[in-house]
Structures are given as C-alpha cells and as structure tokens.
Amino acid sequence: MTDNVQIITPKSLTKEAFRAFGDVIEASEDAKNFAINDGFTQRYHDLAKVDVNDNNGHTLINIFRSTPLAQPIAIKMMERHPHGSQAFIPMGSNPFLVVVAPKGEFDVNKIEVFLAKAGQGVNYHKGTWHHFCLTLGSESDFLVIDRGGEGDNCDVLELDGSLVIAPS
Numbered sequence: 001m002t003d004n005v006q007i008i009t010p011k012s013l014t015k016e017a018f019r020a021f022g023d024v025i026e027a028s029e030d031a032k033n034f035a036i037n038d039g040f041t042q043r044y045h046d047l048a049k050v051d052v053n054d055n056n057g058h059t060l061i062n063i064f065r066s067t068p069l070a071q072p073i074a075i076k077m078m079e080r081h082p083h084g085s086q087a088f089i090p091m092g093s094n095p096f097l098v099v100v101a102p103k104g105e106f107d108v109n110k111i112e113v114f115l116a117k118a119g120q121g122v123n124y125h126k127g128t129w130h131h132f133c134l135t136l137g138s139e140s141d142f143l144v145i146d147r148g149g150e151g152d153n154c155d156v157l158e159l160d161g162s163l164v165i166a167p168s
C-alpha cells in the first residue's frame with residue numbers, strides 16, 4: 001500500500017444516491033408493488049434495467065460465491081462491462097460493499113463507496129465502473145444477472161491501493 005492513503009467511508013445505499021451508477025434492487029415501499037396470487041404474494045415490479053442485447057447478447061443467470069476480503073480493503077482495481085448491465089442480488093443476509101465510478105473516462109476522484117444492507121441488491125448500468133463483488137461477514141452467494149455473447153465485455157483498470165475503505 002502506498003504512503004498517501006485516503007480513507008473513504010461507505011455511505012448508505014439509496015436509489016437517489018445510486019442513480020448515476022444503476023439501480024437499487026429492494027422491496028421498498030417507494031417501488032411499484034401490487035398484490036398477486038390471490039393476495040398471498042406482493043410483487044415488487046420492474047426494479048432494474050437489464051441491458052444485455054448489444055451485439056446479439058443474451059441474459060446470463062449466475063451465482064457468485066464470494067469470500068470476504070480482509071479489512072481494511074484497499075481499492076486496487078476497477079472494471080466495467082461496456083456491452084451490458086450486471087446485477088448482484090444477495091441470496092443471504094450479509095451486507096456488502098458497492099464501489100463505483102461514473103461511466104466514461106475513469107476518474108479516481110469520482111469513486112463512491114456504498115454499504116448495501118440485507119435486502120438490497122444493485123444493478124450496474126452498462127459501462128459503470130465498479131470493483132468486483134465485495135461481500136462482508138462471511139462467504140455469501142449472489143444471484144448475478146449479466147450479459148453473455150460476442151466481444152470482450154470486461155475492461156479492467158489497476159489502481160495503486162491508496163484509496164482504502166473504512167472498515168464496516
């Protein structure tokens with residue numbers, strides 16, 4: 001880790017704060033929702049924009065089994081998917097960290113860190129810079145919805161690790 005360490009404190013994940021990066025997937029009361037199945041199910045409807053059709057792309061449904069990194073976590077990489085969105089929906093109740101920067105030319109000064117609490121998932125819009133999946137607590141499974149198809153769909157940048165996430 002370099003000498004000029006900058007500590008960044010995660011902020012709460014809300015739809016408004018995350019709007020520039022993608023969608024927050026949660027059964028919140030401000031989401032469009034209605035009763036189905038004779039009232040035995042509440043449908044939280046159309047929560048995220050799945051964007052996988054570029055270059056004849058198709059939807060992939062995956063499970064990512066993620067192991068927590070030792071804290072404090074230094075940000076040493078960022079990546080983006082230029083041809084599609086990528087959604088992470090926790091299958092358990094561990095919180096996780098969401099590290100993002102706006103699409104387009106990468107700017108380390110525009111990195112933002114969010115803490116996703118139990119019941120929250122995210123959908124990175126096409127081209128949003130992000131760190132790979134950072135679960136907290138213990139090994140966690142995520143349902144991941146992203147794009148399959150032609151073309152290299154992952155640009156990766158290495159960072160010097162001077163930006164460190166305050167332990168959660």
Ligand SMILES: NC(=O)N[C@@H](O)C(=O)O
Pocket residue numbers: 079086130131132133154
């Ligand atoms: N490489 C891969 O499939 N995973 C990353 O895209 C990620 O965001 O975790």
Ligand code: NI
Pocket residue numbers: 079081086130132
């Ligand atoms: Ni990714």
